[in-house]
Structure formats: C-alpha cells, structure tokens
Amino acid sequence: QQIMKKSELLAGKKILVTAGGTSEPIDPVRYITNRSSGKMGYAIAEACANAGAEVKLITASDMQVSNPNIEVERVITSNDMLDAVKNNFDSINVLIMAAAVSDYKSEVVSDQKIKKNGDYLEIRLKKTPDILKEVTKQKGNQFIVGFAAETQDLIVNAIKKLETKKLDLLLANDVSNDNIGFSSDNNQISFIDKNGVFAKTNIESKASISSKLVKILSERLD
Ligand code: CTP
Ligand code: CA
Secondary structure (H helix, E strand, O other): OOOOOHHHOOOOOEEEEEEOEOOEEEEOOEEEOOOOOOHHHHHHHHHHHHOOOEEEEEEOOOOOOOOOOEEEEEOOOHHHHHHHHHHHHOOOOEEEEOOEOOOEEEOOOOOOOOOOOOOOOOOOEEEOOOHHHHHHOOOOOOEEEEEEEEOOOHHHHHHHHHHHOOOOEEEEEEOOOOOOOOOOOEEOOEEEEOOEEEEEOOOEEHHHHHHHHHHHHHHHOO
8 A cells, every 4th residue: 555645645636615604794884694713614724735635715704824825715795605616616526615604694785874773673584505505416526525513412413414415524513612613723523424423533623623634535535
C-alpha cells in the first residue's frame, strides 16, 4: 500500500465548503439571522486546502480567510447561497454544507424602513429552499457531507437528516451546550453514515475535528 504524506490526502479533489449563518432581510436596516459564526466551515476549508484539495468557500460569515489557496465567494441570503452552490456543484468532487442556512425568511421585504407603530408587529415568514435537497436532485458522483445541529435526540434526528437529504456523511453536533458549537473554537461531533454512528470525537478544537474529517474523506473518496 502506498503511503501518502498527510499533505497529499486530498490532492486532486475539488471541494466546495459552505460556512456561516445566512441573513434574510426584513427592510433596508433589519434582518433575521442565527448564531452561527462560520468557524467550523472555515476550519474545514483550511484543513482541506492543507491536504492538497482545491477548495472554494461559499461564506455567509464576514470573517476573513487568510489562506491564499482558498477561493472565497461571499453571500448573504439562503437564496444567494443556493445559487452559488448550484453554479459550482457539477464540477466538484465533494460538497460540505457547514453553513447554518436560515430556515425561514420574511415573506415580504419592505423597500422602506418599517416604522414603529402599535404594540405588536407581525412578520410572516416563508420557508427558504433546502440547499442540500435542491442539489441532490442534480447529484452525480459528488460525495455529500451535511451537518445536523440539534438540541435534543441528536442521533435519531441526525439519522433522519442523513436519509431525507441523501447524504454520504453527516456530522451531528449538540448545539444546546454553550461551550461547544456556534461561536466556540471547540465542538463535539458524531460521524454518521448509512450504517449509523461510526465515530465520536471528544470536545476538541474545530481544527482537530476538521483533520479527522479530512482523514475520513480521504478513505471514502475513490
Ligand atoms: N441545510 C440546507 N438548506 C437549508 C437548511 C439546512 O442545505 N435551507 C443544510 C445545512 O447546511 C446542514 C443540514 O442541511 O448541512 C442540516 O441543517 P439543520 O439546520 O440541522 O437541519 P434542517 O433540515 O434545517 O432541519 P431543522 O433546522 O428543523 O432541524
Ligand atoms: Ca435548520
């Protein structure tokens, strides 16, 4: 068996990573978003680039990317992110959806700032497109990795996501614990495939989790 240097584990692979929480406008000065920082996706992009992959990062986070080998495309809304992922999907080997995509957006986006008026304001929200479900419709040989952020019944809910979104690999994380996930530098992940949970990390850095993901990808890609 050929022994590869760690730096070559993903040589020749084209990998698309999404990161950050999308924002959905309500009016010119307001939007709805979530607590995702983008750190997990950035760490994955970094680890894949260091393993020799050609990496493109589609990000809804405003964090800077220092690695010159990572191509960056910035997006704001879930629809922007859907378009960006679709435009790149046919030419990639791996999609890693680490972004926290907004599930709902304001049904109507006001052209003018909404004036304060009365004790209550109702904003009707409409479901956003599910990016993973949209792109798996055009799936060829791409290896697709998703995340599941849960606050309860982590594994049961995660396995449902793996199946309904037709994923090859899913990284499940418990987001009820403030010490891990979201803006933290640490996370704890259960790796799940069609046979169930096959690995679980300790609470460890997002960089360390990303190297484990790189190793798993290198074993599972042909
Ligand atoms: N995802 C997506 N498009 C969306 C919402 C989520 O592609 N509109 C992706 C995420 O990037 C993640 C996976 O789907 O890789 C699971 O996201 P998650 O928020 O955990 O699940 P949802 O399907 O949105 O369900 P819920 O939030 O109700 O648990
Ligand atoms: Ca969601």
